[in-house]
Amino acid sequence: MPILRDHHLPLAPDWECKATIDDNGIIQLADPAIASLSTGDVRPNTWMLEVRYRATSRWKLPAVTIIDRSKSQATERFTQYLEPNETGKRLINLTGIESLHQLQLTLKHLTLEGDATLLGFHNPNLASGAILIIAPHPDDAELAAFGVYSQYPENTWIVTITAGERLKRLDKQYWSGLDVSLEEASHRKGFIRAWNSATTPLLAGVPAERLVMLGYFNDTLTTLYEKPGTVAPSHSVPTLKPDAYRTWNKLSLPTDGQSRNTGQNLQSDLAALLASIKPKTIITPHPDLDPHADHIASTRHLQAATEQSGHYPENLMLYANHLKSTRGFPRGPAHAAAGVWPTQASTQAPRNDKIASFPISIEVQKQKALALHSMHDLGGTPGLERQLKRKLKRLLSGIPCKDWSDYSGHDFFQTHIKAHENFVLRKIDQTKSRGLEPLSGSQPLSK
Incomplete structure (x- = not known):
């Protein structure tokens, strides 16, 4: 039975839209205005898809590959890896796409619930x-x-x-x-x-x-x-x-x-x-x-x-x-997508933070x-023990050795x-000099 762990930050998105993921992995957005945003609005900003997933393997790394189908030729953008033997809420990083229309996810070693939420954040200039x-x-x-x-x-x-x-x-x-x-x-x-x-x-x-x-x-x-x-x-x-x-x-x-x-x-x-x-x-x-x-x-x-x-x-x-008590994050080999930190924050914490993700x-x-x-x-x-543990994890990950x-x-x-560098973005209140305070009730997940 997968372990339930929800990852959560008290975020204040600039765009928020309900979405569904069909059996073919195609994402449909409920708000036509957000679905039709131009490349000029989509490309420079950060986009995250909040989903609930369930790993189907104790050891193999769950993988979500983002495919852009907005043009005549479908384009595979990047793959994000999640925690094996877990289930819960995660953010799938879509940053770097050019259109929110006709996005598709292909899945390995996990299932996704059909209901999702798209979160968008203005990146700073x-x-x-x-x-x-x-x-x-x-x-x-x-x-x-x-x-x-x-x-x-x-x-x-x-x-x-x-x-x-x-x-x-x-x-x-x-x-x-x-x-x-x-x-x-x-x-x-x-x-x-x-x-x-x-x-x-x-x-x-x-x-x-x-x-x-x-x-x-x-x-x-x-x-x-x-x-x-x-x-x-x-x-x-x-x-x-x-x-x-x-x-x-x-x-x-x-x-x-x-x-x-x-x-x-x-x-x-x-x-x-x-x-x-x-x-x-x-x-x-x-x-x-x-x-x-x-x-x-x-x-x-x-x-x-x-x-x-x-x-x-x-x-x-x-x-x-x-990250406290967490090794190997962001998950997966070099050049994969970078997920958002495995953290839990109190639901009472104010929703004033944003995510700024930059595609590399x-x-x-x-x-x-x-x-x-x-x-x-x-x-x-690394020492012999570390080398042996790493080799065993890779063999069990379901990712071909050549991809590491x-x-x-x-x-x-x-x-x-990784394909992204991620930051928590805070806008500084110039009149009250606020913005450097820690998140209330936030703590890294222990493994």
Whole structure:
């Protein structure tokens, strides 16, 4: 018997329409006005089909393939994978289609109820102003938003808060035997990761002048938020200062030359950047969906810096690179469609969030794979136990082995090289400076 799990976010769609799915998988919309929206209205925006599904296998990944039949030649757009051995409410990502007319779904290893709901969301116009991406660690900007920022490189600023220097064991250094002390190896890890942050976005055309490394210390951001006046040393190199990782910055920061790892300094640097850049859109971790302590604290520091600077963006786009107790999401091999995070939110939570999904071309997905390869922390080979578990899951998934593109050993090369990049979108209330609060009652689903 499949396990019942409903995925739910308290969303406020711009379009909402009842739909039916017939025995051939053809979607019929109840509202003729929405069904006849032009390509100019459909293509730039986000579309989700809320359905109830039932997996028909304990192990095989349920698959929903979206087919566009609006033209003479039916076109297969992409496939989204769901959880095996489960039943419940899900959102099927239709973003990237050109017409809402004559859409068809083909199903493998699942059934769908006939009643569904189409949800549509206006995507923000990212070309109309500066975009600021907050990356708690080197590689977070690439994992969450490489596809987005590669489309708007001249508008993009990327601020990486920490150097990600922490190394817990000497045998985990990138090059075995290179350094003989944990302090040396940790310092070198931060050095090369800061270099990654300073160079990888160049692959997408982001100017070097818009790449900023703050150099604060890994796994200390919560302490810095809770005790902003207290100096928190690096866990691995107690004598280290953030200046060590600002070598490649092209602009000056308020704390340059006298930097200490404090929340006051971090917020001062962020506030100065906000006042200078004046971003229209900020992309930052979702403080409720992404459980990583540094990710939560990064957005909290951003909130404090926003209040300090007095500059509020129009759009806040929130991402989740990590999910509590959930591995392998978004499901399926690289290049599949990206579903919406497996979350549950209280039905009492206000419906004020939107989904912003951005389709990523296959060429940009390949460039993203290259960008992730340039990040040293995503290299290496998984251990034998992990390799065996992964191989067994793939054999049981019902997906041919040739369809799993092994660009590298890290899970992110499957989960984050997808046909979409998804964000929770919040419009900021300029008069009340609201928009950074967490969802009330929202929590990741545990597996």
